[in-house]
Amino acid sequence: MSLANKTLFITGASRGIGREIALRAARDGANLVIAAKSAEPHPKLPGTIHSVADEVRAAGGQALALQLDVRDETAVAAAMARAAEHFGGIDALVNNAGAIKLAGVERLEPKRFDLMLQINTRAVMVCSQAALPYLKQSDSGHILSLSPPLNMDSKWFAQHGPYTVTKYGMSMLTLGMHEEFKRYRISVNALWPRTLIATAAIEFELGGRDAFKRARTPAIMADAAHAILASSGRRISGRLLIDEEILREQGQSDFEQYRFDPHGGPLMTDLFVD
Template identity: 35%
Template sequence: MAIWLITGASRGFGREVALEALRRGDSVAATARTLDALTDLVEVGGDRVLPLVLDVTDPEQVTAATSRALEHFGRIDVLFNNAGIGYFAAVEESDDAEVRRMMEINVFGLAAVTNALLPSMRAHRSGTVLNVSSVGGVRSFPAVGWYNASKFAVEGLSEALQQEVVPLGIRVVLIEPSGFATDWAGSSAAEVTPERVIADYDDTAGAQRRAFRSEVGNEPGDPTRAASAIVDIAHDDNPPLRLPLGNFAYDGLLDKLDTVRADIAPREQLSRSADRT
């Protein structure tokens, strides 16, 4: 039996993973910005669910929630850093306040919760940190440049963290989904306001923004199947660093590798010439 702490457990991947973990007999410290949003999880899991208020951008709430979870369960085996938001706008159209809010949630909030639980994981010489990234953490798309930047940051942070904690018995996994029916492109994502829209970007960022919105609820990814895969990985004794979820995510990662190779290969000699030897 594993003990989880899940951020953003009230909906999307957070809720589905919590439900799947409970079905398998695990216990869950489920967090959301309000306790009311966690009522259904408590009804399903009973005393195996500890509902906690947590806004990952609030340092006091991070300390309080993680401390309470450790006090209640004695340890956390799996941290599922799921809380996150999107923002749709061309880079030039983007509102600074919206961008900074997204970075606080997607990057700094994730890091804060991780750092709060690492001392306990180090003490137990065990634990798994599952960080929700995206296919957009490996390759970029118009209209989500700043979202891409937040997930690229999660990727870089997670790669470094893995190298630091593997000798301590702790594993780090990047969850990299493509399009799933989780409301990510619905109410979980703000977008450029009309007064900031730049007509020159209508065929690129504008078209992509409209495509995201039009697909809400009809994305090919099944959140329940994704949750099953995520819980499988959490219980894996030898998990990968990366778990792409969905055909587009898997193919997208391979395409990115091919694209980078094709881009740099013609100038290999020029690149190598910059070294002294």
């Protein structure tokens, strides 16, 4: 199972899980399109499209850094065209860009809901639509979105319903595209972590860096994404997967290696996971 010579277009790839997925694919010798808004260093958040592109090349892959706002469908279409021209096609789209604000309807500003809706749900449609002409030409096309299983327990709506709606929208589009793109033999899946992952989203929305003591590293999501993206013939498609689930299917059972802090407390399950 290798991604050698495959071209992956990853949104939100300047840090966190997107960056880790890129580096995992780079070790196979893949071509990575690092698409994100972060072209200049951020005072609080490490990583830019250029620094990750350099890391990809150092890991053995090829890289194209593209500054991109996934809310702009014209820019998305142009970025896909540039990526396909640069690498000779696109084999996989990873919808990793995301926005989060854990607030209920009473306190959430409408403009913040608009942002989450655009970057989460709408961007899956916009990016998938723009990538489709190139994915059709791949012998193993994939769309992978970072979104959760559809857990309808009311507790996942009670405190942050607006965010839940935008993430579940990504998952519902995944199920729809699995059926819609069946005739093109494109695999369409979603992936979500069982536990907290040590990323900026956790640091700023779910308890600060203390939460990292009960989290895993992004490497587990990268390995899980690799297992999905390296599969062929729609062997894996139409599934809303949990990272541990797909890795167990690949025969993996040791997950201690992914702990952020080997001496931390019990791992904390992520949102939407019982």
